[in-house]
Amino acid sequence: MTQPFLSIRGIRKTYGQVTAVKNVSLDVAQGEFMTFLGPSGSGKSTTLYILAGFQDPTDGDILLNGQSLLSTPSHKRNIGMVFQRYTLFPHLTVGENVAFPLRIRRVGQAEIAERVKKALKLVRLEGFEDRKPALMSGGQQQRVALARALVYNPPVLLMDEPLSALDKKLREEIQFEIRRIHQETGVTILYVTHDQEEALRLSDRIAVFSQGEIDQIGTGPELYANPATHFVAGFIGDSNFINAEILSSADGKAKLSLPGGTVIDGVPMHAGKAGGKSASLLLRPERLSLSSTQVGNGLAVTINDITFLGNNIEVSTLTGSGESLSVRLPFGHEAISSISRGDQAWLSFEPKSTHAFA
Amino acid sequence: MVLSATTDGGQRSIRRNGSFGYVVPALLLIAFFFIIPVLMLLMRSVLEPTPGLQNYQELLGSTTYLRVFLNTFTVAGLVTVVAVVIGFPVAWLLAIMPDKWSRLVMAIIVLSMWTNLLARTYAWMVLLQRTGVVNKMLISLGIIDKPLALVNNLVGVTIGMTYIMLPFVILPLIGILKSIDPAILRAAALCGANKRQCFTRVLLPLSLPGIASGALMVFVMSLGYYVTPALLGGTSNMMLAELVAQFVQSLVNWGMGGAAALVLLLVTMVLYAIQLKFLNPNRVR
Known part of the structure; x- marks a missing residue:
């Protein structure tokens, strides 16, 4: 060496x-x-x-x-x-x-x-x-x-x-x-x-x-x-965190139950205090997709606010349990034209792209 | 427009007159009790006993009086140097101490300044006399066998005056030293400067304006100091202020007294002008 x-x-x-x-x-x-x-x-x-x-x-x-x-x-x-x-x-x-x-x-x-x-x-x-x-x-x-x-x-x-x-x-x-x-x-x-x-x-x-x-x-x-x-997840880049329940975990991957009842599998799991039942799930704003109908793994949300930020648009949403999640969409994204404040929408993401911290 | 302009102008002139009015009493005091007496003294120094510059000739020409000048400048210079040398570390300590402690030490220094000058000078007489505490201590420590002559000479005057003048060095220095960012000294250290080089190349040059103004104040005050030299000095080592007092009080020679006083005033003013020229604190450094 x-x-x-x-x-x-x-x-x-x-x-x-x-x-x-x-x-x-x-x-x-x-x-x-x-x-x-x-x-x-x-x-x-x-x-x-x-x-x-x-x-x-x-x-x-x-x-x-x-x-x-x-x-x-x-x-x-x-x-x-x-x-x-x-x-x-x-x-x-x-x-x-x-x-x-x-x-x-x-x-x-x-x-x-x-x-x-x-x-x-x-x-x-x-x-x-x-x-x-x-x-x-x-x-x-x-x-x-x-x-x-x-x-x-x-x-x-x-x-x-x-x-x-x-x-x-x-x-x-x-x-x-x-x-x-x-x-x-x-x-x-x-x-x-x-x-x-x-x-x-x-x-x-x-x-x-x-x-x-x-x-x-x-x-x-x-x-x-x-x-x-x-x-680190919170300090580097923009981030959303929601609480999730750990159903099972093995080989650094976890199966989690989200507040709305959706179950996702294959989430990269980062060690914390072993044996904990709840985890914090990191969702990057730009890795979230927004649609008016339910598609894939995700959460039901209400649109809270839409902010234009130049090259992208930030949509702030509220989950059923009252947690706020922000979504970043590129300017001109098709979802923008069909949603407005107060609408119900569906947030979806790839479990692989998220991280859970026990 | 015209109206508002007039009003503005009127207000301004009222304000100007008003502020001028408030300084009149002080200006009158200074005129009547300082400027006019000084001018009268100047007159007497060139008119008595006969018109001419013979008073100044005698004062600057005789070795007796030159000795007095020499004594005065030596003591004032020594007091200034010693006060700066021992005052600087105190000011530095006060500048870097936690506020709580520095306030306590400052209070002690200021209290000493407020204590009656005569009392403090008599205290030095007691301390410095042949059987005084200082001599006794030095003997019992085995440093000397016979008591030192510490009063009735210029040594006593220098010790007593240095003590009295110390706060005038320390107080202006604290402000200057506090304004120096400690990060500058850290930067100097990383540049390779050891403690001595940090001091001589960075701290000292940066505190020079404070040292100069404190030193000048002490030097000028020392030149005209009367009480301490009169009490702690001997009759053979007279200083200028004592000489003036002697001319006026004992010899009733207003001509010579006036000449001596004016030489002192002139020296002071020249020194002040030098400070204004070279060490103006408001100048961009």
């Missing part, structure tokens, strides 16, 4: 009674773009801060190329980082900011000038050397911060929600830049975000954090098509 480039092994972090990180282990390959995705307080930022050396783990180890990082202080780890807040040194110009890590490393003047120029070119801010950070926009400041974090060629770049202070349009623009920079430099990136869209757009793999643990690690499509837990 080859040794992983970066290995996080059994990291645990407690503050008195509070456990911020329970048990986090993962391996990152060289050049990989790995995102820690999760809500605030899920332990993703704490894990990143432990990597940066700002905090020591209560337990566990971090290995870079097989060497433990924990005894190395932050300033000797040679890791790059872009922060959530603007952290450019306000008393220095853009050029001096980017040169700062090189000055500390006592790199020669001529080489500094050349590398600063190259780094600013990488983030498309050539010619901004003499500007003071206060006179730049938030997006530009974060790009300078990126240049400053990359100028000393760190093996690993950490990014802690670097775009959360920017507006949506600018965020997408810089996401694109980050992707390009990742491809151009081949640097290994660990990226923290709570924005699933951002995670899906940028990452090679995503580690979904929940309550101090990683629920699942995988590529975006893997997490979407085959979520391991209820939390």
